[in-house]
Amino acid sequence: MTASHDTRAYAERITLDPGSDENWQSLRALGHRMLDDLFDAHQALPYVPAWRPLPATKAELFSESGPEVGLGPDMVYDQFRSHVFPYGNGNWHPRFFGWVQGTGTPLAMLADMLASGMNPHLAGFNQAPAKVEQQVIGWFAEWMGMPGASGLFVTGGTMANVHGLACARMAMAARLGRDARKNGVQTWPDESAPAPLVFYGSTETHSWAKKAAEWLGLGDRAFRRVAVGPDRRIDMDALARRIAEDRAQGLVPFCVIGTAGTVNTGTTDPLEAIADFCARESLWFHVDGAFGALLALSPRHRHVVRGVERADSLAFDLHKWGSMPFECAVALVRDADTHAAAFKSEAAYLGALPRGVSAGGQRFNDIGLDLTRGFKALKIWMQLKADGVAKLGAVIDQNIEQVQYLARMVDAHAECERVAEAPLNVLCFRYVPSDTSREFTDNSARETFLNDVNREILMRVQEQGIAVPSSTVLDGRFVLRVAHVNHRTTDQDIETLFDAIVEIGREVVSGRD
């Protein structure tokens, strides 16, 4: 039996769909215009500024009160086109190198449109989109050397890392015979206070770990920051000492974080040594591979992240080095039972039946925090099928080569100084006018001067729309930071950035605008 189609009934109800064939036609035409505009904008990227600030007159649109009646789709699109579209943060531009923000791809853009148009609900269920997600998770589990791992798509590296840490905490609580899901991290009157659980990572660990400690109720004190060596990798002796001290004080260490690709300098902790250590000490080994884990896809650089395959949990983004549009990240957990034990919940309205929509299949809401989830997997599924994974690996190699090219220019130039080792795709450097050592007898005055100069250079390079590098502070020094995950960049773009920094540096020092 099929549902009958009564045109009159359709015409009479209120819907957010176009109300007539004519309206459908005009929305269709608008949709085609949007696609054309998107493609035109992509093709024009090399010739437009990397960033431009939103003019104050246009910003006024964003203080208007909420619309009581509608303007219609065409007028709204015109507003988007004039007030929003040109004023993003620039991360799709070939000369964007700031923070670690991915670029996006035209095919993934289209896939997101398909996913959004189809709009399936990815709690799981008996549907093809859930199979797509499961399949992509399976591919990455293989590529990361964790075949059969349990996993799911989440919004970003922060969320993926939090999922890993949550599993680590639950696993330790279970070992201690504590019902962490029932009792939480509080002390109830009928219980004696449990010993605090603590976890470890280097001082170069990304700021997600502090947020996670706070959010999981462990408290910031539970995140034990371990010193790094001169190479900015975790000091394994310091780690062992700290854990022994903590145990002697009655604390319960449960996890060590290793970072594959640190956010400051792109270095990678000694993952194999941490894996050995965790195995010896019965600790959970979590790897934050937000961008760096994707090195596993590059035959040339895979060795850098050796040991990642021994992680108990692994977090990585596909919206950074995977070039996917936001938001797109993966949490992998080696042991499926441990993973489910951390999140599985029963709710009458979510019960599965033997047949029908809710039958069988993976339940992503049982291995993660989100219940309603979008179809994030489609874009990477389509991109990988269209291009093959080797091409993703080749982009990663190209980014590393381009940063090494920039590093050589920096090293060769008398007025530039590299401030940290740049083993991969992150370079920290600064402009140092040649005569500052003579001008300043006091070193701290010289450092303050250089910080001011480089801050000014960075703002001008961005404001002039030339390129978008970002910054960080290393040992008190304000440095320019290029974190390169951009598949659109040419060698010439790298040269443009370098030349601009030197030229603007000279202008800043000589007091010219």
Ligand SMILES: *Cc1c(COP(=O)(O)O)cnc(C)c1O
């Ligand atoms: C970006 C990053 C994160 C956070 O990931 P989001 O996707 O921004 O939430 C965590 N760790 C490292 C090393 C990162 O580079």
